Amino acid sequence: MQEKVTLDLSYCLAENGFSLDELIVKLSDLFKKKAFSELLKLILQNCQEVLLWRIFKGKPVAVSCCGKCEFTLNGGYNRSLKTSLGVVKMFWHRLKCKICKEPFILLKEFMQLDRYQSKSNELEKIIVDAVSETTYR
Numbered sequence: 001m002q003e004k005v006t007l008d009l010s011y012c013l014a015e016n017g018f019s020l021d022e023l024i025v026k027l028s029d030l031f032k033k034k035a036f037s038e039l040l041k042l043i044l045q046n047c048q049e050v051l052l053w054r055i056f057k058g059k060p061v062a063v064s065c066c067g068k069c070e071f072t073l074n075g076g077y078n079r080s081l082k083t084s085l086g087v088v089k090m091f092w093h094r095l096k097c098k099i100c101k102e103p104f105i106l107l108k109e110f111m112q113l114d115r116y117q118s119k120s121n122e123l124e125k126i127i128v129d130a131v132s133e134t135t136y137r
């Protein structure tokens with residue numbers, strides 16, 4: 001899977017001047033607070049679309065249920081996923097296995113997330129590390 005992402009950035013410049021440091025700090029804040037999570041969301045959505053396309057075109061994919069890759073679309077839901085890059089709110093497609101009739105959350109299976117997982121594993125590790133450091137001090 002190879003995709004290309006382009007970025008449009010609109011900005012307003014203060015007419016009464018600003019320092020280079022202010023510009024760098026503001027740009028850094030923008031990327032930390034908004035751009036990284038939006039980029040992550042875009043990549044996840046694109047990944048999900050490519051997986052759906054491959055499944056319904058009969059192309060090989062890295063996920064299966066009952067040893068096969070036979071699914072029907074079965075709606076989906078909006079859910080947030082908390083990560084160290086920010087919160088990603090997106091639509092998660094739900095499929096249904098044609099053999100066992102169980103629901104199958106395509107992107108979660110592909111990324112090996114738990115069914116009700118709401119945080120990325122790296123965020124949980126950061127939280128656990130921060131709590132354990134606080135406890136020992």
Ligand SMILES: [Zn+2]
Nearest residue numbers: 065066097100
């Ligand atoms: Zn199945």
